[in-house]
Amino acid sequence: MFIKSVIIDGFKSYGTRTEIKGFDPEFNAITGLNGTGKSNILDSICFVLGISNLTHVRANSLQDLIYKSGQAGVTKASVTIVFDNSDTSKSPINYEQHDEITVTRQIVVAGKNRYMINGSTVTNKHVTDFFNSIQLNVNNPHFLIMQGRITKVLNMKPPEILSMIEEAAGTRMYENKKLGAQKTIEKKDSKLKEMDEMINESINPKLQKLKEEKSQYVEYQRIQRELEQLNRIYTAYQYLNKEKWKQQSEDQLKDHQLKLEDGKKAISDGQEQIVTLEKQIEELQARRDAESGGNLHELEAQLKEISTSEARSSAALKGERENLAAETKRQKQLDKNVKDDEKALSTKNAELSNAQTVFNALQEAEKQDGEALIAAQEKFQAVSSGLVATDEGDNATLQDQLISAKEQLTEAETEVTQCNMNIKHNKSELEKKRPLLKKTEMAFAKDQKDLNLKEKELESLQSALQRLNYEDGMAERLQQQLRNLSEQTRTSSAELNNLSHRYPFLIFDYDDPEPNFDRRKVRGLLCKLFKVHDSKFNRAVETVAGGKLYNVVVDDEGISAKLIKKGNLRRRTTSLH
Secondary structure (H helix, E strand, O other): OEEEEEEEEOEOOEOOOEEEEOOOOOOOOOOOOOOOOHHHHHHHHHHHHOOOOHHHHOOOOHHHHEHHHHOOOOOEEEEEEEEEOOOHHHOOOOOOOOOEEEEEEEEEOOOOEEEEEOOEEEOHHHHHHHHHOOOOOOOOOOOOOOOOOHHHHHOOOHHHHHHHHHHHHOHHHHHHHHHHHHHHHHHHHHHHHHHHHHHHHHHHHHHHHHHHHHHHHHHHHHHHHHHHHHHHHHHHHHHHHHHHHHHHHHHHHHHHHHHHHHHHHHHHHHHHHHHHHHHHHHHHHHHHHHHHOOOOHHHHHHHHHHHHHHHHHHHHHHHHHHHHHHHHHHHHHOOOOHHHHHHHHHHHHHHHHHHHHHHHHHHHHHHHHHHHHHHHHHHHHHHHOOOEEOOOOOEEOHHHHHHHHHHHHHHHHHHHHHHHHHHHHHHHHHHHHHHHHHHHHHHHHHHHHHHHHHHHHHHHHHHHHHHHOOOOOHHHHHHHHHHHHHHHHHHHHHHHHHHHHHOHHHOOOOOOOOOOOOHHHEEEEHHHOOOOOOHHHHHHHHHHHHHHHHOEEEOOHHHHHHHHHHOOOOOOOOEEO
């Protein structure tokens, strides 16, 4: 390969485009008078070859290479060399098919530097490798020998001459690359050592911690599932208990309603008896009035007072009956409060007993009045004959009988006073019981509200139970299934661990190198992506494929790079894509 032509535009003293052509294949020298531009042509050739030491081309910066440093309207400089490449044995690598190779270097005032080979923009390193492949290393210390250095070259020692020959032959380039590669390897080894230390000191403890957290999370999920199952069982248990409680409450309510009906019936029977007795008293009074006819005025007054006392007692009894009816009416409103209803019913039964006692006392008094009437009639007959008989059966005078009647009157007044006191006491007890009745009503309202809430809760539990499709014995069956599955899981995990220890190369684990990483782009181990239909070919496949069976298949090179950099791979892995 030799120079066919040089095209200079804006470089040093060449302000306009100048093409120098007609170079002979054996061209090796530039001659001419002083100031004719010999050095500029050599500098332009060195410029294209990629010289880095600008002092060899008599410049301090790239801008000094532009015509008049860019002050004459020329803002860029470019040099193009056309090489003849017809001899393929001496052609650069990968350019054997080109008969001509055009290399251009261009600089701009701002300092921008650009290389082109055959019109395509390339990097500085690409151009350097291009010329190094044909032993044209312009940056070789002995490639360009300036004036004044010839004597030094002549006085070189054998090792220096050998070094110069190696550089001229191009082997120095490979030595330099070898040294550079060794330095890179040392740096990589140092970096690898740092990474190993980081893995052992930081990543492995963190990984162990994450494994423990994972184990805790798995245990947490298991406990959550058990808790959910137990909650379902508890819900079913609550439903059954509430249903049982509801049935018991309904039975108790029916019992109390029966007791209340019995009490009402007893009160009704007592009232009927009172009415019957009142009628009997009226009949006896009428019969007494018809039979007595002309009794003495004193006896009539006595009987009248007794009747008045009886009327008062009847009024008191009527008031008690009204109070009892009011209490019964209020009691009906509190029929759902079981405990308070029993207490109120007991109180009313006690009042009924007191009323019955009063009624019995009045009945006894009426009986005594009847007996007194008969005795009065007998006394009247005795008086008609001039004598009366005493209670002991002795005959007494009318005066004695009158005294005895006054004593009986006093006793009757005393009984009336006692009845009044009883009525007053009953009224006081009634006033005391009214606040208790209000509290009972409030308690009943609260119990009614609680009952409504319990009914709603019962409906909710029934709905939840229906959704659960709960059956008796389901919890035990599910627990047995859970124990069986746990045992199978432990067995499978043990087998998997054994296989992992025996064949660690069959396990490929990695972390997502970035958020939202698509794991479908990592296909997995090659040996898991196909199946040999006939087992007799297994050995042949293993022999042919070898270690590549355990390479990881990915979609593209980018995925492979991400896994290597950020995938936290557990072992050294080779990727296929």
